[in-house]
Amino acid sequence: MLEPLIKWFEENQRPLPWRTSYDPYQVWISEVMLQQTQVETALPYYERFIRQLPSIEALAKADEERVLTLWAGLGYYRRAKNLIAAARQIVAKHGGKIPADYEALLGLPGIGQYMAGAILSIAFNEPYPVVDGNVRRVLSRLYGWTEDNPKALWDAAACAVREGEPRLVNQALMELGAKVCSFRSPRCLLCPLQISCAAFKTGMQEKIPLVKKRPATVQVHLFAVIHRRGTRFLMKSVDGMWEFPMYPELPSGSFKKIGECHHTITHHRLDVSVVEGRLSPEQLAWKQIDAIPISSLTRKIWKVKSAQK
Template identity: 40%
Template structure:
């Protein structure tokens, strides 16, 4: 597959770059060759739509204009800037990698493939994107969009979510890249996948590669790319409560420093294992964790949160109160009573932000 004729390569390069020059969308990270900014944008864009990323990117760069600023920031501030974008391990890895760049690479983004891959959160896609876009290196950057375009263009029916196929596709993409415009070519392939060669109903009549595309010739676009079926996601039932003390402060707890949603804050609660009712489970969890007796009251909200390998089915109680006694927490724990208006200072995962929004909506109605 990598021994393509020079004419075919030239046709693909010329057609795609001409289209990209005319049709590419304006994006803040496309106005720069700054490797730090390109790296941040590439990490944010993983599993997230461009329209969602733009305001986050602008806020993040304003808060941390350089890799040194990011390295020096407390993790809580980095997570707060990432709040709502999901997949928080991306933010933690970005932060750790920034520290490593400052400590080991004199604060400069490494220009060597292996050095870049040694940083947390950077795989072959991100390394290829940063090195080609910021430094013009002739390296492929193969994301899901590129896999789809290539599998259709070259009629590749191997499953694209298998590592071996991805490696072959990277080799194929690598031999298509023109030396003079490596970064633009990589971005053009991604842009074509995002705008024209879309998963459903690709617009082949508008495609600059229509004449070179085997799937278009055979009219089998809809059956490509092929993906191997993944195991269904595991479902966990979770229960959380908005708990007030006698002063009207609200209880929040920090998640463990490792694992899912590490170090983010949440309303207290946990997994709902048994066959008991949700409010009983919440009462037992709070009693066990904080030695507090609570009255579970108020509305019950049902929410769903989808992670990469897991789905949380969440039940949240909006108004719980501490029963009798004084609501004192043991010292040294990771929970605290805070004023409702101070919740904005803590990074919460999306599902808990939704609880906050729902409670605030109800407060406004009262």
């Protein structure tokens, strides 16, 4: 069953930078970036990151603010912090080389079952399965599973990866999910697995996999306050990132609204009124925007300020 899939992958795979050498460091960084981000969005971040921090040693030596600045815009900043911690551990305990060992990988910060399987299979060509959203969708449709069963999915992925060259099998399943077996309107007529696909045979493609009900979106209104002194702004440090101070109610004083922006974080929709005014600098710091790591929301607020006539 896998032969047509592998052939399809070899002919259709996107030429991605981490696929040229299968360097374990590059595979690891790309996989962490791709956990919640599409390839097209992650690519420029990946290229800049690897250009500036080309090795485990460079990452291990980098200070947190520098790494967070390179990560800014990708979200999930805990992942960037875990990368630094894991790189330092790899230098201290594994001679600066990513271990090709499942248990040793699981002992590193931020590495779980998926990431260990991705590194082992893609970088080291070892037969470890991966199940991400794409693989879950392809396998569920292939076997016609209408119920969500993580154990069955991991077992099926483990069987598949033992049937061929591990790095090709896993990447082919992921690529098929991304390019052909998409969530809406899968392109079954172009699919190399069509002949074996249970969902295709029964016309169930769009009903599988089961879509989990999302929690209702909670709307939150905040005021972001911009207090400027020359080229610097009063900023607040949140988990290593810097943001304009935000409040559900404005503190006392006089403020002038200059615009608004919107941002969604998981199931929260933030409606932010951007205001200018003066704040007490307590627990805040004067910072130059272009020299600090800022989140996507802070970038949107900054855009409102920059667009001001």
